[in-house]
Amino acid sequence: MQRQKTAQIIIQINRTRGAGTLDERLLDFFITTNNVSTLENTSKVITLAVNAGSATFDITGGDADKFTLNGNKLTFKATALKDGNDATYRINIKATKVFDLHFPLFATDEQTLVVTVTNNPDNDGKFHITTADAFSTPENTNKVITLATNNKDPLMYNVFEIIDGEDANKFTLKGDELTFKATAFKARNNATYRVNIRATKVENNIINFFVEAVEKTLTVTVINPNTVNTNAAKLPSVEDDNTKVTARAVRKESKTASKTLLAKTGKTLRARLSHIRHKNQQKSSFSANGFVSGIQVSFADSQTNSFINRVLSANGLSNVIPISSRKVERWDIWTKAKVVIGKSNGSGANKTKFNLKSLNIGMDRRIAQDKIIGFALGLGKQDRTATGSDFSGDIDTTQYTLSSYGALELSNKGSIEAVLGVAKATHDISNSADQDNSNGFFASIAYRADLQTQSVDLSPFIRYDINRIKMKANDILTSSETNTDEAIALGIDISKTANYKEGQLTRFVSLEYKSDLRRDGNDYLSKNAEQEVSVKLGLDYQQDDIITSVSYERIQSTNNKAHSNGIEGTFDGSFNELIKRVLRKKENFADEVMAQVKG
Structure with a gap:
């Protein structure tokens, strides 16, 4: 049995309390702090106090080298027990009353406090x-x-x-x-x-x-x-600890998947705003010598209540992006499908392969001439295979989003764009029947300018992003966890468009620098950049309102070697244009039938 060292509690009072007349006792001023004990090798913080009001404290003697004093906090330094040494330490404290009309001027009291050090039952304190x-x-x-x-x-x-x-x-x-x-x-x-x-x-x-x-x-x-x-x-206790460690790693990877899907949704909606803005700004093209390369002619389509624009040139009619002349109350309905495959290398041995698929359906319209408003539903799925020191395994995330977006065009000075949405996701984990769940929101606001030089479109921007993900509690991690990301981004989109066959081919480059305002390096498992630079190269081909795109994107951390590479393919279509195509085919078929009947 371990021997516990103790010492008799000793309180030394420098004067006799309670003596004298009633008035003297009412005016008595003294220290009320009691003696304490602590385990060996453990510091002890003692709060000094007096019977009334406030006071200043000083060390006047005793084992002063074992104590420090800061205001009314007296700290006993961690001390080991050694055979033959006294386990009791004393400190003399003097209290001086802060000026008070109810007490004599500069009233003081002194007291000796005793700290008793006892054995630590945990490995004899070592x-x-x-x-x-x-x-x-x-x-x-x-x-x-x-x-x-x-x-x-x-x-x-x-x-x-x-x-x-x-x-x-x-x-x-x-x-x-x-x-x-x-x-x-x-x-x-x-x-x-x-x-x-x-x-x-x-x-x-x-x-x-x-x-x-x-x-x-x-x-x-x-x-x-x-x-x-x-x-x-x-081995239940060891396995339980390991299970919790793995669950925390899975939670980090799940959050990364959700935030990646939210980022893709935000990019999709901002691209939609850019498409609407450029479509509205489409004008007749001019040659380098300043001569008109064609005359734009608008043909009225009474069935769809819109104009179809064409350029009349020496080579005949050529297509121009249709510009809708529908009334303000009419909505444009669109859909965009996206597929991304890639991999990311985090710090150390952390690596992740991923494939992402998303489908967004939205509707938007113009309000007056300078405002755009829209709403969208999104479904995203990302399959991640992670390997490394933190976690190895597969996590499949399915996420649903409901978003609103809009823009305010500032004449020739650019536009202000905003996106706001909520999300709900499930995360399926390989080799486990458990499923994680999360929900959250995301938002961004940006200022974007539209410039043109020598037929090259330049669109510099500055953007603020925020998203918050709440991972719900499960059987292993019994408490929920909420994480917020904030970032500021600076960048520019560069593009050049030329006619190609019956449509338009656009080559584009996007450059972006993004800085994490929270600087929470522990949040991500495979993506832990405090600052990152992204470069995206690609081609868009547009025929009427149908756009197909392919691109390559590289994201590189500037504060470590973490990076990711991805190849992306998208299909962007307008339901209005699809409906018009169907109607045209029906009309052509009807014309052919009538021609055969007449023949």
Whole structure:
């Protein structure tokens, strides 16, 4: 049995309280703080107080080197018990009354406080690593081990490091999380891997003085996939801890998937606003010498209540983007489908392959001549396969969005664009019957200018983005988690359009610099950039109101080596144009039938 050292509580009073007349007792001023005890190697913060009003405090004697004083906070420094030494420490405190009409001027009181240090039942108080010695993991699966010590002192913190070990290259360390890299069972004859860990206790202040260090050897055994684990019932606590670590990693990856889908939805809606704006600004083209290359002629279509614009030139009629002349109350209905495949490399060994599919359906209209308003429904699906030190596995995310968007055109000075939406998502995890759920919102506001030089369109912009994702609680992580991202983006879109066959071919380049305002580097698993630069190259082909596009995008972090590459294909169509095409085909078919009948 461990022996507990204690000492008699001693209070030394420098004068006798309660003596004298009633008036004298009413005017009595004294310190009310009591004696305390604390475990060895643990600091103790004592709040000093008096019986009335406020006072200033000073240390006047005793074991002063064991204490510090800041205002009314008296701190006893962490101290170890040693045989033969007294476990009781005394400190003399003087209190001086702050000016008060009810007390004599400069009233004071002195008291001796006693701190009793007792044994720590945890390993006799010695600093040590409390993490278990041995772990196991299935083959080809990362193992995340949370390191811990018996240090409970709020004035101290732990620093962990890998010092050596025959298999040190199989481990990585980030903070207090030690990760054993996924390894096959047959990678070598001995399936047990060892690493030596050092924990250092450091004072939590500006100087960060080294206090104490200990070392420990940990082992991880890769399980034979053909062997049944007969000791499974003996490992519930370790497996539970590992399950929580994995669940947190999955949650991070799920949030990344949701935010990527929200970003794609925002880009789709902003592209729609750009399309409407450019369609309205479409004018007759001019040659480099200033001569008109054709005469624009508008043909009225009474069935669709719109004009069809064509250019009359020496080569005959050529198509121009149709400009709707519908009344203000008419809405344009559109749809856009998008497919993206790519991969991203995060910090360290984190890598993710992904494929994204989305479908957006919307309707919009002009209000007056300078305002646009619209609404859209979106369905997005992203399949992610992650490998690395944090998590390995598949996460399939399905997300639904409801959005509104609009623009205010500022004559020739550009336009202000805004997007606002809400989202709801489910996240299916490979090799698990569990499903994560999330919801959130996203918004952006941007100023965009439209310039042209030598038939090249330039569109510089500045944009503010914000999104918030709330991951709901599940059976493993019993509390929900909400994360907010804010960013500012600067960029420019450059494009050049030329006639091609019966439509128009547009070559474009988009450059964007984006800075994360929150700087929460721990939020993403595979995407943790504080600042990033993106470059997008592509081609659009437009015939009437049907647009097909293919592009390549590279996103590069500027504060680390994280990056992603993606290839994107889109189809953008107007329901109004599809309806007109169907009607035209019916008319042509009817004309052919009538011609045959007359013949």
